[in-house]
Amino acid sequence: MCAKEGVPTMTIPAPISGGTALATKAGTLVIATCEALSSIVLGQLVSPCSAFIYGGSPGIMDMRYGTMVLGAVETILMNCSF
Numbered sequence: 001m002c003a004k005e006g007v008p009t010m011t012i013p014a015p016i017s018g019g020t021a022l023a024t025k026a027g028t029l030v031i032a033t034c035e036a037l038s039s040i041v042l043g044q045l046v047s048p049c050s051a052f053i054y055g056g057s058p059g060i061m062d063m064r065y066g067t068m069v070l071g072a073v074e075t076i077l078m079n080c081s082f
Helices: 025-046 073-081
Strands: 059-062 067-069
Touching (some): 059 073
């Protein structure tokens, strides 16, 4: 809807290492990039030359509780590299 109106769009891919993505940091970054690029493609199909803000929030999974650990060093490294 935003792309039709000319409003910049941002999707926030948040794959979780060991949960919804591969267990490696590199694999999680590949999944996050693919999710962001697929959003760009969909926006461009709706309205060519529409603006898109690229970003995301990949993280790691705490296997004990099944939650995303936002303060882990690996999460911060992946967010800086994304």
